[in-house]
Amino acid sequence: MGKRSLLGIIVGTVSGVFLLVAALTSWYTVDESEQAVILTFGKIDEEVNTPGLHFKLPWPIQTVETLSRETFSLQFGYKEENGKVVATNKGDTKMITGDENIVLADMVVQWKITDPAKFLYRAYEPEQILYNATSASLRSVIGSSKIDDALTSGKAKIEADVRESLASLMKKYDIGISILAVKLQDVDLPNDNVRKAFTNVTDARETMNTKINEANKYRNKRTKEAEGEKDALLSQAEADKVARIEKARGDVAKFNALYEEYKNAKDITKQRLLIETLEQVLPYTHIYIMNDDGNTLKYLPIQPIEKQATEKKTEKGSGSE
Structure with a gap:
């Protein structure tokens, strides 16, 4: 075998190895959870975040470093x-x-x-x-x-x-x-001793907070009850106020009507008021009307007649049953 043949074999072998290395190092893949950095002769050239198959210049011109994008x-x-x-x-x-x-x-x-x-x-x-x-x-x-x-x-x-x-x-x-x-x-x-002491302090603080919460809950409850009682009293007072105002207006209207009658017939109205007052003050007393000379006047006894009529109606109703 001559020198030329040996040289040809060496060149072919080197070329084959180079082509194989170039074929194997000219592509790379980036997973969905990865990111990559492309280095050209050791200098950062590009960052790749897109997943999939990518191509680059063969080694040793370009190399790839991949890192995870996960937490x-x-x-x-x-x-x-x-x-x-x-x-x-x-x-x-x-x-x-x-x-x-x-x-x-x-x-x-x-x-x-x-x-x-x-x-x-x-x-x-x-x-x-x-x-x-x-x-x-x-x-x-x-x-x-x-x-x-x-x-x-x-x-x-x-x-x-x-x-x-x-x-x-x-x-x-x-x-x-x-x-x-x-x-x-x-x-x-x-250490355990210090831990126990602080545990006691923590328990006491939690107990304190529980008591405070219970007190606040009771205070809120009583406050709401007091507010309800206050609203009820205000409503009752408002109703009493309205009732008294209406009663006063009725009394005023009654007094005005009575006053008009009084202006038209002073003596009769005066006697009427006197008799009505006596009936109110002495409800169970029989009233006798006297003359100026002291003699009793004859008048129609309306109350006994009304009583008799009421009794007759009652007896009649009982008999019909």
């Missing part, structure tokens, strides 16, 4: 093994509150990659940077909070403050990470 969970102060929560180094979770008490706090951070180029090449180990920023944010917020807030009702505010601080740090570092949510997993005390 990641950063577990600070603990980790999960076989579905169980296992505490890590307590030095990470031990913190001092604003009123100089020690607590153990761990949390989970939900985050995702929003800029793959910055995440890959802006900083070294961006996940470690996120972990350290989480520690700094949590310690800062716990350090300005009271222990009662950290253990009981102030957890929601602590989570909101940590998220705001951590998002601000990620924006400042500019490493392509966005914070979605933070959640305190557990805030506890370092």
